[in-house]
Amino acid sequence: MAQLLGDAEIQSQASKLSGWTLEGSKLQTTRKFKDFIEAIAFVNKLVEPAESAGHHPDIEISYNKVKVTLTTHDAGGLTQRDFDVAATISQIN
Numbered sequence: 006m007a008q009l010l011g012d013a014e015i016q017s018q019a020s021k022l023s024g025w026t027l028e029g030s031k032l033q034t035t036r037k038f039k040d041f042i043e044a045i046a047f048v049n050k051l052v053e054p055a056e057s058a059g060h061h062p063d064i065e066i067s068y069n070k071v072k073v074t075l076t077t078h079d080a081g082g083l084t085q086r087d088f089d090v091a092a093t094i095s096q097i098n
């Protein structure tokens with residue numbers, strides 16, 4: 006199982022991750038698109054990288070907005086996997 010990161014490490018990595026906020030023991034971003042179709046297209050683009058990483062974001066879709074939340078359920082908090090997948094998601098348009 007992936008190891009939980011310490012508070013200092015979490016703060017340090019979060020400060021380098023543009024567009025994401027720390028919400029307790031979770032990393033979160035909300036992306037806004039032109040419409041529902043574009044929002045779903047973005048979600049579809051997450052599937053392959055998440056599967057490849059073996060790490061899956063929680064996703065909430067509200068019309069043209071997609072809220073993406075990352076935490077490591079198995080470990081009960083943030084691990085390096087969350088930051089790695091967040092960085093990958095940041096590069097998806």
Ligand SMILES: C[C@H](O)[C@H](O)[C@H]1CNC2=NC(N)=NC(=O)C2=N1
Pocket residue numbers: 059060061062063075076077078079080
């Ligand atoms: C066995 C498998 O790798 C695990 O159950 C993975 C799958 N994807 C996961 N994704 C997330 N976000 N947290 C997990 O703890 C997790 N566990």
